[in-house]
Amino acid sequence: MNKSPELTRNSSINESNRTPFLDEKFQTDLAKEAQIQSAMQLNSDLELSADRSLKENLSRLDAPDLPDALRRAALDQTRHARRNSGWLAVAAALVLSVLVVMAFDPFAEPAPGVALTNQDWAELSLALETLNSQGQQIAQVTRKQVGPHLALPNIAMPSLELQLESLPYPNSFRRWFQPSLSQSQ
Amino acid sequence: MKQRFEHLIDAHGGRLLQLAQLMLTSASDAEDVVQDSLIKLWGQLPELDRGAERAWLITCTRNACLDRLRARKRQTGLLRQVQSVDRELERHIDQLGPASITQRQEQSKQLHEAIRQLPEPARSLIILRDIQDEDIATVAATLTLTPNQVKVYTFRARRALRQQLEETCHEQVA
Numbered sequence: 001m002n003k004s005p006e007l008t009r010n011s012s013i014n015e016s017n018r019t020p021f022l023d024e025k026f027q028t029d030l031a032k033e034a035q036i037q038s039a040m041q042l043n044s045d046l047e048l049s050a051d052r053s054l055k056e057n058l059s060r061l062d063a064p065d066l067p068d069a070l071r072r073a074a075l076d077q078t079r080h081a082r083r084n085s086g087w088l089a090v091a092a093a094l095v096l097s098v099l100v101v102m103a104f105d106p107f108a109e110p111a112p113g114v115a116l117t118n119q120d121w122a123e124l125s126l127a128l129e130t131l132n133s134q135g136q137q138i139a140q141v142t143r144k145q146v147g148p149h150l151a152l153p154n155i156a157m158p159s160l161e162l163q164l165e166s167l168p169y170p171n172s173f174r175r176w177f178q179p180s181l182s183q184s185q
Numbered sequence: 186m187k188q189r190f191e192h193l194i195d196a197h198g199g200r201l202l203q204l205a206q207l208m209l210t211s212a213s214d215a216e217d218v219v220q221d222s223l224i225k226l227w228g229q230l231p232e233l234d235r236g237a238e239r240a241w242l243i244t245c246t247r248n249a250c251l252d253r254l255r256a257r258k259r260q261t262g263l264l265r266q267v268q269s270v271d272r273e274l275e276r277h278i279d280q281l282g283p284a285s286i287t288q289r290q291e292q293s294k295q296l297h298e299a300i301r302q303l304p305e306p307a308r309s310l311i312i313l314r315d316i317q318d319e320d321i322a323t324v325a326a327t328l329t330l331t332p333n334q335v336k337v338y339t340f341r342a343r344r345a346l347r348q349q350l351e352e353t354c355h356e357q358v359a
Contacts, residue, residue, distance in 0.1 A: 026337055033340035051340070054347050058315040061293070064206070066198030070216050074194060074223040078187070 190227055193238050198223070200317050201246045207300050207312050208250040218249045243319070244327045247309055299349040306330070307342030314339045 035041060035048055042049045116124075201222060205215035222245045226238065233241055300311055306328050313319040313327070314335070321332045330338065 026333075029337045029340050030333055033336045036340065036343075037336075050347060051343050054343055054350075055315050057296075058311065059318060061203075061296075061316050063199040063203040063317065066194065066202055066219070067216070070202075070220055071194055071198065073220055074227075075191070077220075077224045078190060078227040 186230060190230060193226065193242070194223060197239055197242055201242055203317070204243065204246055204312050205250055207297060207316070208247070208308060209253060210301065214253055215250075218246060218253065221249060222246045240323045240326050243313065243323070247327065251305065295350065295353055299346055299353065302349060303342060303346060306338060307345055310335065310339045310342045311346055315343065 032048060032051075035045075036052050036055060039052055042052055198219065201219045202215060205218045206212060209215045209218065222242060225245055226233075226242060229241065230238075300308055303311060309328060310324065313324045314321075321335050324330075325332050325335045328335070
């Protein structure tokens with residue numbers, strides 16, 4: 001944005017413009033402009049009357065209507081921009097969803113450097129002590145109630161005499177596995 | 186935001202086109218500048234306060250016009266620019282037909298030409314203050330001047346414009 005005044009000018013108005021832009025006439029010109037704007041006491045000064053007349057002529061210049069083609073072109077451009085911004089929104093949503101999944105991934109390793117506070121340690125040790133004492137109580141009760149039933153009964157085994165005859169082929173297969181037996185025989 | 190944008194186009198588009206037409210010699214250049222300014226406005230709209238759009242549009246359009254004038258002068262020189270003005274005038278005359286050109290239209294063309302010949306910020310002051318009747322605060326903000334400077338420079342610009350028109354009349358009579 002360049003706001004520097006344009007230096008090129010018509011040579012015919014070059015000199016005439018430089019003179020009035022001096023600061024020494026600033027207050028005088030300010031008063032004259034106020035007179036022109038208010039249209040008061042202009043009849044006595046022909047120059048100011050002419051200035052006022054020119055101002056009125058200029059104010060009658062109507063602004064043209066914006067051509068439809070130009071209006072449409074401007075709106076079309078913004079439609080393209082809106083479409084592009086829509087794609088950007090979709091892409092942003094995609095990236096956001098990936099980030100959310102990564103943040104809440106149950107298989108992910110816990111983030112390193114998570115510091116436990118003293119309160120966390122106190123709660124953790126209390127929970128462990130509770131578990132320990134409860135477990136010991138359960139073990140004592142169980143031992144009292146179940147222990148007597150765990151003693152093995154003394155069962156007298158009667159001697160069994162089946163009087164079975166020896167097999168007729170005790171050594172038929174044995175010699176295959178014990179070659180020394182077959183050699184001795 | 187679209188409704189706000191359309192409203193701004195309808196409210197200020199015509200005046201912006203007038204500003205560009207009075208600053209530039211080519212009608213198509215003026216339309217291009219206005220279109221560019223409106224597109225820039227769309228991009229800037231979320232950051233612009235309501236009520237500040239008009240001053241922003243004037244500044245944007247005026248600066249774009251000045252950039253075009255400088256670029257054109259660098260590229261083609263003043264002589265060619267004058268020739269293009271002549272061609273543009275001839276084209277208008279051909280379109281309208283010699284019989285339909287009234288004296289008032291001719292005077293209007295001379296006035297436009299005289300405004301274009303004014304240096305900056307005089308040209309912008311004439312357009313914004315006298316033609317478009319912008320308030321002093323907006324013009325001061327747009328041209329980075331104090332309110333009193335706006336008043337005094339407008340007075341001097343009007344004087345310069347009048348002198349330019351009188352010289353043109355004298356040349357025609359001579």
